[in-house]
Amino acid sequence: MKVLKFGGSSLKTAQSMLEVGNIIASEVGRKVVVVSAVSGVTESLLDFISVPRKEEEVKAFVKRLRDMHVSLLTEAIKDEKIREEGIDRIDKKLVRLERMLYGISYLEEVTPKTKDFVQCYGERLSVILVAAMLNDMGVRSVPCDADQLGIMTDGQYGTATADLDATRWSIVPKVQEMFYAGLTPIVTGFFGIGPDGSVTVFGRNGSDYSAAAIANALDAEVLEIWKDVDGFMTVDPKIVPEAVPIKVLSYDEAAELAYFGAKVLHPMTVEPARAKNIKIKVKNVFNPQAEGTVIQQKSDEHLDRIKSISCMRNLAIVKVFGEGAGYRTGVMSVISQRLSEGDVNIYSAVTSQTCIALLIDRKDLSKAKKILADIREGFISKIETNDDLALLCIVGEGLGYSKGIASRVFNAVAREGASIGLISAGASLVAYHFTVDKKDLEKVTRAVHKEFFGC
Numbered sequence: 001m002k003v004l005k006f007g008g009s010s011l012k013t014a015q016s017m018l019e020v021g022n023i024i025a026s027e028v029g030r031k032v033v034v035v036s037a038v039s040g041v042t043e044s045l046l047d048f049i050s051v052p053r054k055e056e057e058v059k060a061f062v063k064r065l066r067d068m069h070v071s072l073l074t075e076a077i078k079d080e081k082i083r084e085e086g087i088d089r090i091d092k093k094l095v096r097l098e099r100m101l102y103g104i105s106y107l108e109e110v111t112p113k114t115k116d117f118v119q120c121y122g123e124r125l126s127v128i129l130v131a132a133m134l135n136d137m138g139v140r141s142v143p144c145d146a147d148q149l150g151i152m153t154d155g156q157y158g159t160a161t162a163d164l165d166a167t168r169w170s171i172v173p174k175v176q177e178m179f180y181a182g183l184t185p186i187v188t189g190f191f192g193i194g195p196d197g198s199v200t201v202f203g204r205n206g207s208d209y210s211a212a213a214i215a216n217a218l219d220a221e222v223l224e225i226w227k228d229v230d231g232f233m234t235v236d237p238k239i240v241p242e243a244v245p246i247k248v249l250s251y252d253e254a255a256e257l258a259y260f261g262a263k264v265l266h267p268m269t270v271e272p273a274r275a276k277n278i279k280i281k282v283k284n285v286f287n288p289q290a291e292g293t294v295i296q297q298k299s300d301e302h303l304d305r306i307k308s309i310s311c312m313r314n315l316a317i318v319k320v321f322g323e324g325a326g327y328r329t330g331v332m333s334v335i336s337q338r339l340s341e342g343d344v345n346i347y348s349a350v351t352s353q354t355c356i357a358l359l360i361d362r363k364d365l366s367k368a369k370k371i372l373a374d375i376r377e378g379f380i381s382k383i384e385t386n387d388d389l390a391l392l393c394i395v396g397e398g399l400g401y402s403k404g405i406a407s408r409v410f411n412a413v414a415r416e417g418a419s420i421g422l423i424s425a426g427a428s429l430v431a432y433h434f435t436v437d438k439k440d441l442e443k444v445t446r447a448v449h450k451e452f453f454g455c
Contacts, residue, residue, distance in 0.1 A: 001030045003220045005189060005211035008039040009228040010285040011126055014075030019285055021076075021133050023226065030179050032218065033141075034189045034211040035130050037122020038068070042190075045119050049101070052108045058101045062094055069125050076129070077136045086132035089143070090125060097121045112157035116191065116201045123188035123207070131186040141184045147193035149174055149185070151213060155194030158343070159203045162192060162213035164272060171217050187214065208266035212280075216272035223273055224281045225265065231282040231293030232257060232264050235309045235449045239442050242455035246308055247291060250299040253307055253395050254280070256431035260347075260393035261312035270295065299397050305452050306405065307396035311445055313438060314362040315347070316387040317422060320372060321355050322380045332356060334375060342371045347391070348424045348433065357422055359435065362387050389421060390441035392448065393433040406432070412451040418444050 004024060010016050024033055048061050069090050077083045100118060104110055110118075127143035134141040150170025153160035178185050189207025194200045202209045208225055215223040230245045232254065237243040249257070251274045258265040264282060273280050273295070280295035299307070320335060335356065336346060344367055348359040360368055365387050372383055394409055396402075406425070413420060418440040425432035436444050449455070 001032075001218055001220050002027060002222045002224065003032045003034065003211050003215040003218070004224045004226060005034040005207060006036065006130075006226045006285065007207070007228065008036040008041070008122075008126070010226060011035065011037075011072075011129065012039040014072055016285065017072060017076045017129065017133055019288075020130065020226070021137050021139075023285065023288060024134060024184070025137050025139050031184055032175065032214055032220075033130065033184060033186045034207055034214060035123065035126050035186065036189050036207040037126050038072070038129070041065070041068075041122035041125070042119055045121060046115075049104055049110050049115065049118055053101070053105045055102065055105060058098065058105055062098045062101065065097075065121075065125070066090060066094055069129060072129055073132060076133045079136050082132055082136050086128055089128045089132075093121070093124050093128065113198055116157050117199050120188070120191040120199055120201055123190050127186045127188050134184065134186070139184055140182055141186050142178060144185045144187045146188045146191055146210065147199055149187060151187075151192035151210060153192040153194050153200045153202075155196060155198065155200055157198075157200055160192060160194070160200035161268070162202070162209065162272065164213060164216050164275070167192070167213055168217040171214065175218060202266065202268070205263070205266040208269040209272075212269045212272040212278075215278050216276050219276060220278055222279050222281060224283055225269070226283050226285045227264060228284065228286060229264065229282075230284045230287060230290045232262060232308060234307075234453055235445060236311060239311070239445050240449050240455070242453075243449070244453075245291070246293050248299045249293055249295045249307065250397050250430065251295060251297060252428065252430045253299060253397060254293075254295045256393060256395050256428055257308055257310045260391060260431070260433055261310040262308075264293075305396065306394050306399065306409075309445060309448055310393045310395065311441060312347075312391040312393075313441065315389045315391055315435065316360055316362045316365040316368075316385060317389060317435065318358045318360060318365070318368055318372065319355050319384040320358070320380055321382045321384070323354065335372065338371050338375050339368060342367055344368045344371065348422065350422055350424060359389075359391070359422055362389075386421075388438050389435045390438045391433055391435050392441070392445060393431055394448070395431045397430050399428075399430055399432065408451055409448055412447040413444050416440065416443050416447045 131141040131143040152163040152166035189210040191201040233243040255270040259267040283292040421435035423434040
């Protein structure tokens with residue numbers, strides 16, 4: 001049994017949808033398909049609720065959403081009956097969204113609960129498109145909303161985590177029933193349902209994670225993630241055009257790359273697959289013959305080179321100074337807990353006797369400074385920040401015990417006249433990362449890539 005996930009960029013035109021349909025139709029055997037929203041729809045939903053709106057704006061916005069999806073449906077589907085059934089499903093789905101948007105308009109308030117409810121509507125519409133298209137192609141399919149199917153979460157709005165055990169108990173009987181009826185489930189990615197019945201989303205690119213949770217629950221042999229790129233690359237090709245695809249990554253390598261800037265996967269996708277030793281294949285919808293990248297328990301290990309470089313822009317460092325800051329019991333715990341409560345993610349932390357340095361997203365800097373100012377509690381004497389940083393993450397199986405790799409990396413950086421800031425090594429055996437000034441990111445990345453890959 002196989003789970004296939006398709007991103008929004010592969011659904012933005014009728015032609016690209018048909019390419020998706022051909023890939024699915026060519027798969028023999030039982031399969032579950034997970035889809036994202038049509039490209040741009042989630043962003044438009046979030047943008048619409050970001051400011052107060054008038055009633056007439058709600059009506060016009062819902063009409064634009066309907067027109068976009070009906071246009072795709074009309075172009076991709078030949079059978080009139082299937083097309084009309086799809087349009088009817090879209091209209092019924094939009095009724096509830098429109099009511100919610102009117103409610104938000106009247107109250108002029110968006111809660112975390114209503115935000116998650118609204119932003120998952122792109123997926124609710126896209127499954128209707130894909131299921132209708134497949135039925136038109138002769139592949140009997142049924143659209144399934146994740147909350148109705150039973151993708152269970154911990155209930156955390158905005159950044160939910162899947163409850164894998166509860167999801168397994170919930171979805172297996174329903175999916176098996178569909179399989180016995182000869183149907184292919186087309187499931188919404190990106191969100192699930194919390195313990196209280198509320199919709200909760202998994203965060204950006206969360207459909208990858210949805211697919212991994214479903215693969216885990218169904219004991220799939222393979223999870224295929226279909227994107228608009230040829231898999232993981234040695235570096236971002238926008239920085240180094242000569243970058244080449246990577247054939248094999250370990251679970252650890254893929255997780256580190258995803259967490260530290262590679263946009264190919266949601267960072268949490270690996271864990272549900274690893275738990276059942278499910279291979280992940282990252283493939284290109286628009287180049288299906290390309291090998292792509294296989295992610296599995298072990299990759300090929302090269303002690304003399306790295307596997308890939310990932311980058312993150314727009315980061316900031318917050319330095320918290322205080323006597324014995326790195327030594328006193330509980331200081332780091334208090335800081336991390338308060339920042340977590342304020343929805344500030346810490347990418348990395350380094351401590352010394354007098355300072356704790358925290359690497360965070362630049363957009364969270366003002367919020368972090370305010371939170372830290374409120375918790376001085378006698379042990380914080382001053383706070384310093386630097387908001388013009390970028391990060392490089394060097395990844396490769398065996399880095400944790402390879403000799404000479406770090407010196408080659410840092411010599412390449414030095415030859416470019418760039419300075420290294422925060423360094424973190426040892427936490428992972430397959431990766432280490434460091435910060436540089438944002439202005440130096442691209443030249444440093446090119447230098448490190450040339451050192452190890454010759455281009």
